[in-house]
Amino acid sequence: DQQVKQNSPSLSVQEGRISILNCDYTNSMFDYFLWYKKYPAEGPTFLISISSIKDKNEDGRFTVFLNKSAKHLSLHIVPSQPGDSAVYFCAASADKLIFGTGTRLQVFP
Amino acid sequence: ETGVTQTPRHLVMGMTNKKSLKCEQHLGHNAMYWYKQSAKKPLELMFVYSLEERVENNSVPSRFSPECPNSSHLFLHLHTLQPEDSALYLCASSGTSGGVSSYNEQFFGPGTRLTVL
Numbered sequence: 001d002q003q004v005k006q007n008s009p010s011l012s013v014q015e016g017r018i019s020i021l022n023c024d025y026t027n028s029m030f031d032y033f034l035w036y037k038k039y040p041a042e043g044p045t046f047l048i049s050i051s052s053i054k055d056k057n058e059d060g061r062f063t064v065f066l067n068k069s070a071k072h073l074s075l076h077i078v079p080s081q082p083g084d085s086a087v088y089f090c091a092a093s094a095d096k097l098i099f100g101t102g103t104r105l106q107v108f109p
Numbered sequence: 110e111t112g113v114t115q116t117p118r119h120l121v122m123g124m125t126n127k128k129s130l131k132c133e134q135h136l137g138h139n140a141m142y143w144y145k146q147s148a149k150k151p152l153e154l155m156f157v158y159s160l161e162e163r164v165e166n167n168s169v170p171s172r173f174s175p176e177c178p179n180s181s182h183l184f185l186h187l188h189t190l191q192p193e194d195s196a197l198y199l200c201a202s203s204g205t206s207g208g209v210s211s212y213n214e215q216f217f218g219p220g221t222r223l224t225v226l
Binding site: 002009032034042044045046089093096101 | 115152154157165199200201215216219220
């Protein structure tokens, strides 16, 4: 049973537009949420995180939103750039990190 | 070298071979992890070492044997693997928060792509 789900395996967005990546979780004990970005032939790199006591965290073009009642997390990238094309993993933590299956984002010119 | 490094980057082995994967972190962290990433599956946590002691073993078959000789190095010894063990093996490390190992913001190596024939 997957505790962290990314139901969209892929997303295609035009450069300059907003990219919205979604993540759902089932375990109400999760208290920390993270997004990782992965390029081919590289390991995942930490992008942005949010604690369960917050509902929004912003870092430059990246904003993560947390809706605890819906057990839903989203990552907004605006404006999207071609260099953002990668696989994005959502992860949630109680005592260890649980990862989703990833969403492949493609930003086209 | 900076960050987390892994060697080899690619490995092809037969089912009767014995090989080892190596991970080294240059971040001064005190927790290290092995993950397995199979196609279309989430990253699966295999082992966690905190302060050189194994704190987690996620029901991993005994054909995978981890070793953490110090806080900077982590090995994964492989023997008599099966073709279904073919995957990307990722190493990660993390530091402390308030004196306690933080499992949250982990830094990953590039991975070893393992193929078992």
